[in-house]
Amino acid sequence: MKHIVKIMTLLVAISALWGGLLQISMVPRSHALLLPIYFVVCLGCYGLLMVGVGLMQFPTCPQEAVLLQQDIIEAKKYLKPRGVDVGSD
Amino acid sequence: MEDKNKYSIIIPTYNERLNIALIVYLVFKHLRDVDFEIIVVDDGSPDGTQEIVKQLQQVYGEDRILLRARPKKLGLGTAYSHGVKHASGNFVVIMDADLSHHPKYLPSFIKKQLETGASIVTGTRYVKDGGVHGWNLMRKLTSRGANVLAQTLLWPGVSDLTGSFRLYRKSVLEDLISSCVSKGYVFQMEMIVRASRKGYHIEEVPITFVDRVYGSSKLGGSEIVEYLKGLVYLLVTT
Ligand SMILES: Nc1nc2c(ncn2[C@@H]2O[C@H](COP(=O)(O)OP(=O)(O)OP(=O)(O)O)[C@@H](O)[C@H]2O)c(=O)[nH]1
Ligand SMILES: [Mg+2]
Numbered sequence: 001m002k003h004i005v006k007i008m009t010l011l012v013a014i015s016a017l018w019g020g021l022l023q024i025s026m027v028p029r030s031h032a033l034l035l036p037i038y039f040v041v042c043l044g045c046y047g048l049l050m051v052g053v054g055l056m057q058f059p060t061c062p063q064e065a066v067l068l069q070q071d072i073i074e075a076k077k078y079l080k081p082r083g084v085d086v087g088s089d
Numbered sequence: 090m091e092d093k094n095k096y097s098i099i100i101p102t103y104n105e106r107l108n109i110a111l112i113v114y115l116v117f118k119h120l121r122d123v124d125f126e127i128i129v130v131d132d133g134s135p136d137g138t139q140e141i142v143k144q145l146q147q148v149y150g151e152d153r154i155l156l157r158a159r160p161k162k163l164g165l166g167t168a169y170s171h172g173v174k175h176a177s178g179n180f181v182v183i184m185d186a187d188l189s190h191h192p193k194y195l196p197s198f199i200k201k202q203l204e205t206g207a208s209i210v211t212g213t214r215y216v217k218d219g220g221v222h223g224w225n226l227m228r229k230l231t232s233r234g235a236n237v238l239a240q241t242l243l244w245p246g247v248s249d250l251t252g253s254f255r256l257y258r259k260s261v262l263e264d265l266i267s268s269c270v271s272k273g274y275v276f277q278m279e280m281i282v283r284a285s286r287k288g289y290h291i292e293e294v295p296i297t298f299v300d301r302v303y304g305s306s307k308l309g310g311s312e313i314v315e316y317l318k319g320l321v322y323l324l325v326t327t
Contacts, residue, residue, distance in 0.1 A: 003243060003286075004324045047237055054215075054233035061220035061297040068188060068299050075114035084110050084144040 014039070096125040096199065097176035097259070098184065101168035104136045105186040112184075113145050113154060115192040123199065128155045129186075130172045132162040166276045170266045173259065182256045187301040190254040197294045198256040208289040210256040211281060212296035213249035223300030235316055239278065243323060246285045247293060253277045254296055261289055274312060275319030279327075286327045 022032050076086045098116060102109055113127060131138050142156045157175045159168070173181060182198065184190040190212070198210045214221050215236070224232070232251075239250050251274065257265070261284070271279040284291060 003327055050237045051233045058229050059220035061222045064297045065222045065299050075111045079110055082148045086110050
């Protein structure tokens with residue numbers, strides 16, 4: 001099944017649920033009518049929250065850049081006398 | 090480590106004269122008791138990358154470093170399939186030449202594969218012990234945004250979709266290449282999403298990613314549009 005179909009199915013299921021809710025009028029109709037808007041807002045908030053949390057916890061590794069520089073020096077030291085052109089300095 | 094496995098490390102290059110020498114040295118340093126070959130797919134780099142590869146062949150042997158050049162810049166996606174055609178190993182590693190992918194992680198890819206029997210081991214930057222260095226806030230924001238969007242819409246089952254440091258069982262890579270049509274940046278994402286849909290066993294290992302020291306990132310407005318198109322494409326075709 002194509003993935004878009006899965007997502008559509010999910011959306012249809014949610015709409016059906018909402019339709020049912022409207023029918024049985026368990027909650028006041030005016031509230032129930034607003035539910036899709038809440039849903040979209042929640043989805044947006046979830047996305048923003050995830051991006052925000054991801055940004056705050058973005059794993060960084062400054063020490064790796066230092067290690068890499070050491071590796072580069074080591075590699076040049078090995079390769080240069082063996083006839084590989086690794087530039088000056 | 091296991092003696093019957095052979096690993097073909099495919100490194101596509103375009104103007105990586107200095108980097109290719111450094112990366113080859115580091116691969117040989119970190120893969121001591123493993124049977125491997127390095128396949129450099131160079132697209133006629135004007136900076137003389139191939140000349141350096143030939144010098145490296147003199148040091149390490151022409152059977153360990155294979156130069157499989159193409160006449161002109163034909164793009165990354167086809168560079169992989171070109172490299173795979175010449176691979177003699179039963180496993181293939183794909184990595185960038187620009188030192189963003191450090192060869193010191195190769196043993197952990199191999200170990201993970203041996204432990205789990207996975208068909209694909211993919212490097213992920215967004216977990217404990219992983220990380221990125223050298224990105225500004227904008228770059229981080231686009232990366233996180235792209236990731237959240239893809240995770241929410243595609244449910245791929247892997248945490249890092251656009252990373253391209255991966256180990257594949259060769260037959261699996263061949264299968265994936267033949268079913269992927271995207272180009273450039275989206276290609277990596279399509280490969281892993283299709284792999285996940287096809288039910289291949291995928292494992293992850295943490296890697297760190299140090300942005301290339303020279304030149305700036307190419308992730309501009311057009312890349313973002315390409316990415317969104319790729320996302321929609323994957324939504325309707327996988
Ligand atoms: N053979 C071949 N290699 C390529 C081509 N384009 C890029 N590459 C190589 O593919 C690897 C990844 O390319 P990069 O330019 O680093 O792409 P990137 O990591 O998305 O972008 P950066 O931010 O610049 O690092 C490098 O090893 C390049 O040399 C191409 O058209 N042909
Ligand atoms: Mg790069």
